[in-house]
Amino acid sequence: MQQPEHLKNAGLKSTVPRLKVxxxxxxxxxxxxxxxxxxxxxxxxxxxxxxxxxxxxxxxxEQAGLLVRHYFEGGKSVFELNQGKHHDHIVCLQCxxxxxxxxTAIEARQEKVASDRGFSIRDHALHIYADCTKxxxxxxx
Amino acid sequence: MQQPEHLKNAGLKSTVPRLKVxxxxxxxxxxxxxxxxxxxxxxxxxxxxxxxxxxxxxxxxEQAGLLVRHYFEGGKSVFELNQGKHHDHIVCLQCxxxxxxxxTAIEARQEKVASDRGFSIRDHALHIYADCTKxxxxxxx
DNA sequence: ATGCAAATGATAATCGTTCTCATTTGCGAT
DNA sequence: ATCGCAAATGAGAACGATTATCATTTGCAT
Numbered sequence: 449m450q451q452p453e454h455l456k457n458a459g460l461k462s463t464v465p466r467l468k469v470x471x472x473x474x475x476x477x478x479x480x481x482x483x484x485x486x487x488x489x490x491x492x493x494x495x496x497x498x499x500x501x502x503x504x505x506x507x508x509x510e511q512a513g514l515l516v517r518h519y520f521e522g523g524k525s526v527f528e529l530n531q532g533k534h535h536d537h538i539v540c541l542q543c544x545x546x547x548x549x550x551x552t553a554i555e556a557r558q559e560k561v562a563s564d565r566g567f568s569i570r571d572h573a574l575h576i577y578a579d580c581t582k583x584x585x586x587x588x589x
Numbered sequence: 590m591q592q593p594e595h596l597k598n599a600g601l602k603s604t605v606p607r608l609k610v611x612x613x614x615x616x617x618x619x620x621x622x623x624x625x626x627x628x629x630x631x632x633x634x635x636x637x638x639x640x641x642x643x644x645x646x647x648x649x650x651e652q653a654g655l656l657v658r659h660y661f662e663g664g665k666s667v668f669e670l671n672q673g674k675h676h677d678h679i680v681c682l683q684c685x686x687x688x689x690x691x692x693t694a695i696e697a698r699q700e701k702v703a704s705d706r707g708f709s710i711r712d713h714a715l716h717i718y719a720d721c722t723k724x725x726x727x728x729x730x
Numbered sequence: 731a732t733g734c735a736a737a738t739g740a741t742a743a744t745c746g747t748t749c750t751c752a753t754t755t756g757c758g759a760t
Numbered sequence: 761a762t763c764g765c766a767a768a769t770g771a772g773a774a775c776g777a778t779t780a781t782c783a784t785t786t787g788c789a790t
Contacts, residue, residue: 465769519662571717
C-alpha cells in the first residue's frame, strides 16, 4: 500500500475517498475517466462517495500533480494518472477509444512556433479526432 | 450585400437574425467570439436577437461550414469565420488573446502518427496555452 | 396579398461542475 | 487510547453554458 505516501508527498491527508479515487486510477482498469465515470465506478464497487467529493478530489489531485486533466470536445473533462511523460491523444470518433502518442518533431515545432511569436508555452493540448480504419472498433465508448 | 447569397448557398433562408450574426463576423471587428459575445455585441449595437437564436444560428452556421467552432479550455466554445484554410491556435493565459498559426511540419507529422496507428484523421485541435513574453499583454480578455 | 412551414424569442429544462453548510473524520497532542 | 479541532465529506442548492419547448412571428412561394 503506497498510496498514503503519494498523498502525504502531495500535502494531502489520506482520507477514505481520496484513497479510493487514487486506487481506482492505479488499478489501471480505465486510464481516462471523467468525474462521472469515477463516481459511477466507485458506486458500482460498493464504495459510496459523494459526487461533490469526487470533483473536489480530482481537482486536488490535478493541482498536486497526481493526475492530468484533459478537455476533450463535448465539454466534459477527463483525468488520467500523471506518469511524468507528456503525450498527446487520438480519440476515435466511432468508439471513443483514446490512444496516446508522443512525437518529438511536433513538440519541437510547437516550441518554435510559440517563441517565434513571443510566447512562452505553459501547456498545450493536441487532440486528433479520427476513425479507426480497422474493420471494427475494438473498444466501446 | 453578399450575405444573402452565403446563406442561400448554405441552404438557409435569409432571416434578420442570421444576417446580423453573419455580418458581425464579417465585420472583422472580433475574430473569435463565444455565443455570449455575439449576443452582447448585437444587443450593444441596438439589434435585439434572443440568446437562444444566437446559439441556434451559430450551430447552423457551423454545420453549414460558414463558421468553425473551437473548444478551448474553460468550457465555453468560440466561433470564427471559416476561411477555408485550417490553422491552430495559441491562447494567451494572461489576456485571453488568440493568435493563429499553421505549421506544415506539424500537420504532416500528425498524418503520419495517425496512419501509423491505423486511424484516419477527421479533425484535430492543437491549442497552445502560453504567456505573452512582451512587457504587457496588448489585449484584454 | 395569402398561407403555411420555418424561424424566432421567452422561458424552462438539462448537463457538468462548483458552492454551502451541517455533520463527520483524520490525526497530533494529551 | 482518547480528546479536540481543523480539515474533509455528503447532500443538496446554485451556477454557467447550452439545449429544448412552445406560442407567436416572419420569409417567401403562390
